[in-house]
Amino acid sequence: MGTPKPEELIQKIDLTPQWPGWMDTPTEIKPGNFCWGAKAKDLDGIGFPNPREWNPGEEDWKLPENWKEIVIEGLRERLEKYRTLKVFMDICVRCGACADKCHFFLGSGDPKNMPVLRAELLRSIYRREFTTAGKILGKFAGARELTMDVFKEMWYYFFQCTECRRCSVFCPFGIDTAEITIIGRELLNLLGCNIAWITGPVNNCYHKGNHLGLEPHAIMSSLEYMIDDIEEYTGVKVEPTFNRKGAEILFITPSGDLFADPGTFTCMGYLLMFHELGLDYTWSTYASEGGNFGFFTTNEMAKRLNYKMYAEAKRLGVKWIIGGECGHMWRVLNQYMDTWNGPADFLEVPVSPITGTRFDNAKQLKMIHAVEFTADLIKNNKLKLDPSRNDHLTVTYHDSCNTARGMGFMDEPRYVINSVCNNFFDMPENTIREQTFCCGSGSGLNASENMDLRMKGGLPRANAVKYVNEKHGVNLLANICAIDRAALTSSMDYWVPGVAVAGVHELVANAMVFKGQGKRTVDLRGEDIPGMEEEEEAEEAAESIAVQEPQEEAAGAAGEEGSE
């Protein structure tokens, strides 16, 4: 059935918010729902305005005296620069079709999390300052004065939007509230009012090349740890190279894959697969971040942080680039990289050295997603797979907002998962693909201090997982996004305990059969694979054991059987 048509939506929904009463409900900044303010040292480190120590929970945000002028001037500038913003400010008819589509509204029950009201935060200022009706009629025309309370309200709610764009799918005019949030955050940024969880990684990335601030030796030693683990679990010794000039392909993944479980297991998956293929590729310890938290500050900062990808590809003289499993990374690459830092005319159109497939979809970008690369390998029968190695798993797939809505990337991951797992069940239609629900922690909101907010935002997704968990016994939530891997792990822990979270390449490598592999009775987490623990003994005893235990509780059982 796909996405409902605008006409259908307008007919069905009667959700016009109280108008203009919402302006009279004061906003209280509640602990558990906001992130710590950007730190002085980080703002300073990236040359952002107003570096100071401040606490959003306190009265005084330490803003310059002319703060209001700065915001209004900033808005004027952006209205001139981005035509979409001007259009989005003018054309909303307040039909309410978007109102109940936001995971934060659904999870919090707070009407100010209705996308239409989120946009009104900015629109009300726009009307007051830039339209005649707003200047004269004020509140009756939906306009209001920018006061300190209004500014704080903007801050509170623009950092309760994950820029997921679900609302835009339902708007008959295609108004993209995510873009309004992006501009709203830029304006807040003019006064140093970003959050620590975003500006910290941005500062790190600007100086060290990745969000975690890892220096080259730390990156290499992290991968060395994985190499040891891989050898222990599979008997295969992988030998990745770093900063190797003349390699055919440069591989760039989000740095979360290097350090945070379960992303590390996905990373081990790439290492194994590339090794098995004998791929001529290299890692870079400089372009060591696929993600781009700069995207959650300003357009210019996002561009700056992105610059290193092409620059490093040029320095190393590679032909093209593969990018790891990530969400916002791909929205940034797919929609902005070429305009910002292209054209990458020193690179070639990606051609898989294994299958010969030419990725014309990446003709301009010269970079493809690891899952595209793998789907093509499988389609051409280039991976030796034994999906029964994943038989203890019943899998569902979470479409990351950015890969699904941001780049229409929905079938390849499902194709790969179905090729490496025997038990796959999609979640209900209105919660996947274009209509996918956000993990609840995207766009830099995956801090810990706002855990209540993250759980609210994560509810609609988790609710759908719970359904397939109860109906089909799903015990694994696969995804292709580094933030999902971290965020959904907590979300599942709270909402649907017993469902694990894994990247797609972890599943791929677990199902692969490698040349010269040892006896593989454990997976990439070093855990026993039910049914494979004691293959030899099982063979010996095959005759005496007539009935095999059903594998329903395989997931839980794995932990109890020890990990030797």
Added chain:
Amino acid sequence: MELDSLLSEKREEITREWFNLIIQAYPPDTAKFLKNQTNRFANPVGHAISEAMEAVLGHLVEDRDPADVYRSMDGLVRIKAIQDFTASQSIRFIFSLKEVIRKKAQGQHLSGELLELETRIDELALGCFDIYMACREKIYDLKAKELKSMHFRLLKQANLVSEAGDPGSGPVGGNGS
């Protein structure tokens, strides 16, 4: 006996009135939405409320499996626990059932049975309180776990923690943390 049949007879009415009381905890726009959107995936909170009500009434009227009722109450309290409600606000929904039933039973001389039923409702309320506490503890636990999973490998690399203390990463199929 008689209260039982009153509950069975008026179950629909009771459910409707109870639902209306429960959603009063939310702003009017939200309450309207919770009531009107019937797709369970488009309205997870409304769905959780209905499930909990159904299970509680099922338990009180038909003596359904208590495990069932706890599972469904968990579904609702788990939501309330992260929605900025206080502990008392989070479990109030269960007490509002008393209000509804008392009204229905008015003038029917059922006070003995009513007392007994209210005791059973109180028992459920106590259960909700435990669920609420477990949820809040879980939130703090998640914060701690995230910190650990972010830094554990780095610490290990820097030889700041040893293998002996390695809690492992949990099985696929566990909570993955």
